[in-house]
Amino acid sequence: xxxxxxxxxxxxxxxIAEENMRRFREAGVYVVNLMGAPGAGKTTLLERTILGxxxxxxxxxxxxxxxxxxxxxxxxxxxxxxxxxxxxxxxxLDANMISEVLPDLPLSELDILVIENVxxxxxxxxxxxGEDVKVMLLSVTExxxxxxxxxxxxxxSSVMILNxxxxxxxxxxxxxxxxxxxxxxxxxxxxxxxxxxxxxxIDRWTEWLxxxxxx
Amino acid sequence: MHEASIVLSLLDTLTNRCRxxxxxxxxxxRIKIGMASGIxxxxxxxxxxAAKQDTIARDAELFIEMVPVGGSCSDCRNDFExxxxxxxxxxxxxxxxxxxxxxxxxxxxxxxVNE
Numbered sequence: 001x002x003x004x005x006x007x008x009x010x011x012x013x014x015x016i017a018e019e020n021m022r023r024f025r026e027a028g029v030y031v032v033n034l035m036g037a038p039g040a041g042k043t044t045l046l047e048r049t050i051l052g053x054x055x056x057x058x059x060x061x062x063x064x065x066x067x068x069x070x071x072x073x074x075x076x077x078x079x080x081x082x083x084x085x086x087x088x089x090x091x092x093l094d095a096n097m098i099s100e101v102l103p104d105l106p107l108s109e110l111d112i113l114v115i116e117n118v119x120x121x122x123x124x125x126x127x128x129x130g131e132d133v134k135v136m137l138l139s140v141t142e143x144x145x146x147x148x149x150x151x152x153x154x155x156x157s158s159v160m161i162l163n164x165x166x167x168x169x170x171x172x173x174x175x176x177x178x179x180x181x182x183x184x185x186x187x188x189x190x191x192x193x194x195x196x197x198x199x200x201x202i203d204r205w206t207e208w209l210x211x212x213x214x215x
Numbered sequence: 216m217h218e219a220s221i222v223l224s225l226l227d228t229l230t231n232r233c234r235x236x237x238x239x240x241x242x243x244x245r246i247k248i249g250m251a252s253g254i255x256x257x258x259x260x261x262x263x264x265a266a267k268q269d270t271i272a273r274d275a276e277l278f279i280e281m282v283p284v285g286g287s288c289s290d291c292r293n294d295f296e297x298x299x300x301x302x303x304x305x306x307x308x309x310x311x312x313x314x315x316x317x318x319x320x321x322x323x324x325x326x327x328v329n330e
Contacts, residue, residue, distance in 0.1 A: 005229065148301060
């Protein structure tokens with residue numbers, strides 16, 4: 001007997017993601033799924049973001065890594081609540097991993113929760129975790145061919161942050177091409193240019209985050 | 216790389232459906248994968264063969280339909296299909312105003328079951 005099963009393959013994940021989202025809404029916390037390649041500067045951006053929002057918004061962090069707690073320790077040093085997830089090999093975070101650590105975070109005392117995904121420009125794009133917004137970080141050192149090589153990530157992310165712009169003068173990278181190609185894949189994409197090292201441009205990103213939180 | 220997680224989610228959904236409807240085993244499963252989804256069909260088959268063993272899909276055969284990327288252009292008003300995983304302009308007239316309508320699928324279509 002043939003049975004029609006018209007649903008997304010990731011329905012099981014999506015269901016848990018929706019439940020996570022319901023818990024986030026209930027707690028009144030705005031959730032950012034931060035994705036990008038290893039070394040793009042995700043943790044440094046986060047440290048800058050936490051610093052920039054200090055005194056105005058309460059932020060919490062979930063750190064996703066295959067192994068190790070280095071990132072969680074760096075976030076812990078900034079004084080905000082952080083939970084580390086070690087995926088033990090998995091190349092992305094999924095909704096269930098997030099669901100399991102939620103009891104370890106003081107959700108109702110947070111305004112923003114940032115979920116730093118496993119460093120990877122491919123797999124995390126596919127898995128919803130219950131976020132309000134998918135933000136991708138691309139460092140200009142990665143090269144201007146990335147949007148067309150990894151189209152799914154650029155299509156799925158509502159925001160792209162271009163990092164390491166302090167290095168542009170040393171590179172043969174065409175940042176306008178990155179923006180052009182990203183926008184052709186995703187015309188409504190919001191783009192920020194920052195330097196995690198010098199702090200340049202971080203204020204525009206944190207102002208945007210504040211605006212999202214108050215909507 | 217994430218094909219194993221996708222297969223586990225697929226088996227989870229199918230097993231739940233069978234439990235709800237009282238089916239005893241699955242003979243075949245048909246899924247659709249878009250060419251732009253970033254999923255490798257070979258890796259899906261490999262993961263499916265490994266993961267199905269202890270489930271009611273242990274004898275199930277998996278059929279994968281690959282869906283090319285396609286859309287429609289707002290300028291020349293034609294529909295198009297491409298062989299690449301992405302589209303930056305309409306392959307017919309070069310316009311940047313187009314809507315992608317397919318190629319990102321990751322869908323279950325149907326399964327064949329025994330009562």
